[in-house]
Amino acid sequence: MTHVLDPDALSDDARLTAPPLPPFSDITRSDASLRAFLHGLPGVDQVGAEARVAVLGTRSIKTTAKAWAIDTAISMVDLTTLEGSDTPGKVRSLAAKAKRPDPGDPTCPPVAAVCVYGDLAGVAREALAGTGLHVAAVATAFPSGRASREVKIADVKDAVANGADEIDMVIDRGAFLTGRYLDVYDEIVAVKEACGSAHLKVILETGELVTLDNVRRASWLAMLAGGDFIKTSTGKISPAATLPVCLVMLEAVRDFRAATGRQVGVKPAGGIRTTKDAMKHLVLVNETAGPDWLSPDWFRLGASSLLNDLLLQRQKLRTGHYSGPDYVTVD
Amino acid sequence: MSSDRLAVRKTYKLYVNGAFPRSESGRTYEVTDPRGHFLANAAWASRKDARDAVVAARGAFGKWSGMTAYNRGQVLYRVAEVMEGRHAQFCDEVATGEGLSGSKARAAVDAAIDRWVWYAGWTDKLAAVLGGANPVAGPYFDFSMPEPTGVVAVLAPQESSLLGLVSVLAPVLATGNTGVVVTSKDRPLPAVTLGEVLATSDVPGGVVNLLTGDAAELGTWLAEHADVDAIDLTGAPAGRAMEFEREAAGTVKRVVRPPATEPDWTADPGLSRMTPFLETKTVWHPMGV
Numbered sequence: 168m169t170h171v172l173d174p175d176a177l178s179d180d181a182r183l184t185a186p187p188l189p190p191f192s193d194i195t196r197s198d199a200s201l202r203a204f205l206h207g208l209p210g211v212d213q214v215g216a217e218a219r220v221a222v223l224g225t226r227s228i229k230t231t232a233k234a235w236a237i238d239t240a241i242s243m244v245d246l247t248t249l250e251g252s253d254t255p256g257k258v259r260s261l262a263a264k265a266k267r268p269d270p271g272d273p274t275c276p277p278v279a280a281v282c283v284y285g286d287l288a289g290v291a292r293e294a295l296a297g298t299g300l301h302v303a304a305v306a307t308a309f310p311s312g313r314a315s316r317e318v319k320i321a322d323v324k325d326a327v328a329n330g331a332d333e334i335d336m337v338i339d340r341g342a343f344l345t346g347r348y349l350d351v352y353d354e355i356v357a358v359k360e361a362c363g364s365a366h367l368k369v370i371l372e373t374g375e376l377v378t379l380d381n382v383r384r385a386s387w388l389a390m391l392a393g394g395d396f397i398k399t400s401t402g403k404i405s406p407a408a409t410l411p412v413c414l415v416m417l418e419a420v421r422d423f424r425a426a427t428g429r430q431v432g433v434k435p436a437g438g439i440r441t442t443k444d445a446m447k448h449l450v451l452v453n454e455t456a457g458p459d460w461l462s463p464d465w466f467r468l469g470a471s472s473l474l475n476d477l478l479l480q481r482q483k484l485r486t487g488h489y490s491g492p493d494y495v496t497v498d
Numbered sequence: 499m500s501s502d503r504l505a506v507r508k509t510y511k512l513y514v515n516g517a518f519p520r521s522e523s524g525r526t527y528e529v530t531d532p533r534g535h536f537l538a539n540a541a542w543a544s545r546k547d548a549r550d551a552v553v554a555a556r557g558a559f560g561k562w563s564g565m566t567a568y569n570r571g572q573v574l575y576r577v578a579e580v581m582e583g584r585h586a587q588f589c590d591e592v593a594t595g596e597g598l599s600g601s602k603a604r605a606a607v608d609a610a611i612d613r614w615v616w617y618a619g620w621t622d623k624l625a626a627v628l629g630g631a632n633p634v635a636g637p638y639f640d641f642s643m644p645e646p647t648g649v650v651a652v653l654a655p656q657e658s659s660l661l662g663l664v665s666v667l668a669p670v671l672a673t674g675n676t677g678v679v680v681t682s683k684d685r686p687l688p689a690v691t692l693g694e695v696l697a698t699s700d701v702p703g704g705v706v707n708l709l710t711g712d713a714a715e716l717g718t719w720l721a722e723h724a725d726v727d728a729i730d731l732t733g734a735p736a737g738r739a740m741e742f743e744r745e746a747a748g749t750v751k752r753v754v755r756p757p758a759t760e761p762d763w764t765a766d767p768g769l770s771r772m773t774p775f776l777e778t779k780t781v782w783h784p785m786g787v
Contacts, residue, residue: 488722488723489719489722490725491723491725
């Protein structure tokens with residue numbers, strides 16, 4: 168038992184936050200044991216990951232399978248607007264689009280959620296009342312995450328009070344990269360507690376984590392701390408959601424469920440603009456985590472411009488001729 | 499230079515969005531002279547190339563139509579300059595492709611370049627000729643001006659490979675539209691060279707997209723495409739033009755019907771090929787106190 172020999176290990180009574188699910192209950196006793204666990208995860212073969220996604224990206228999906236993939240992708244979209252210039256009016260028009268993405272076609276499914284800043288969650292909640300669509304709000308000093316714990320918790324509570332039922336938090340990448348994993352863990356646990364019944368999505372901001380090994384470690388850390396979803400990016404920095412990153416995260420949720428029995432969702436966000444990108448992600452989900460994840464409850468696509476491309480492709484399949492940007496809403 | 503030098507056989511590509519991609523389909527076909535001798539390989543554009551070309555043309559429309567008419571004229575004049583520099587190559591391609599004598603080919607190339615210059619001159623004169631102040635019974639200053647319609651699909655003439663092509667493409671550009679051109683199927687080489695000319699002059703990428711291939715195959719996709727605003731059916735295969743026009747009606751496109759037989763391209767075209775691609779905007783501006 169390594170933690171017994173660990174001089175920094177806290178006794179069960181002294182631990183501030185709840186331990187993770189068995190069989191991992193022991194690993195958060197100290198920074199050292201958590202680091203030992205995370206660094207003990209198998210390394211990621213970057214070249215192998217890139218080759219794997221390249222192969223999966225060549226799958227040809229046509230006709231009825233394509234129609235299914237497009238509708239599934241639409242129902243997984245977290246329709247997002249995260250601009251400083253957002254207004255209640257813009258959020259309301261986004262909510263209208265979320266409910267009926269293609270007003271000319273009642274068979275088009277609605278999206279999964281609308282994702283906004285916390286102060287506009289109330290507007291989104293009101294606009295989506297009675298639809299069953301979720302309201303996601305970014306919180307914890309999004310996108311940098313550079314604020315004190317108290318401010319972040321207050322941010323989350325405010326968003327939940329405004330009506331958000333999904334919270335997208337950012338991890339403290341500074342703490343993660345300097346190796347203070349327990350700080351990151353404690354913060355996620357604290358935010359999860361502040362969420363109450365709201366679902367928690369943990370944004371890893373993989374573009375700042377540098378390596379795929381770090382992505383795997385951050386994924387595990389977020390899942391151990393109780394995140395309901397792990398999300399690639401804020402969408403504010405590039406690179407955002409890339410396929411190799413998504414592959415590593417899908418492997419992590421698959422392995423985590425195998426070890427603990429708890430299923431965690433995945434949300435790639437940012438940089439997914441075309442139907443082809445979206446379909447590559449769906450193939451990746453099916454081939455990596457499995458069909459259990461092919462539902463809006465377990466897989467989301469954080470995007471804004473993607474939806475219009477999905478609608479154009481949907482119209483092309485329905486009418487048999489190419490559509491144009493004049494036939495979808497401008498947002 | 500001995501004649502036993504190995505021939506450099508050419509495989510040309512498409513011209514889409516300012517770049518020279520292969521056809522998405524990977525297809526090519528052999529271009530021959532009228533007697534069946536091999537000239538070059540050309541890319542055989544597919545419907546997805548047409549789709550990409552329309553996206554490129556739509557993307558370029560804002561910049562091209564937003565330029566001042568004078569500036570657009572300068573850019574088009576520069577194209578004529580670069581064409582002049584490629585004069586010998588054009589002559590060679592027109593002569594071998596169309597089976598013309600050297601002097602006739604030279605006359606066709608001269609006429610094509612002159613036609614381009616002529617259209618370049620029209621850019622900043624159209625508004626004066628086609629627009630103007632309208633007398634209205636009210637306290638308004640009322641005026642109309644021509645504006646480009648948008649993305650124009652052009653099925654280029656099948657016979658006249660350079661003069662015919664210039665005669666249908668230059669009016670589209672002079673009026674501020676962007677174009678997707680399906681070239682002559684059997685005689686595409688002058689169009690390929692024109693693509694190289696456009697790429698090395700000041701025309702922004704995407705303003706002209708040249709697809710070598712079969713108008714019978716691509717015509718339907720362009721006629722039905724909801725993001726194409728007008729279609730010129732000049733090079734449509736015999737018997738298909740009516741069908742294309744019906745398909746174009748689904749999205750109320752402007753349509754230029756093909757002539758029964760290919761016209762004499764050396765004749766003065768007047769404004770006949772520019773006005774179909776213009777929309778008239780009329781403004782009622784309050785006057786007085």
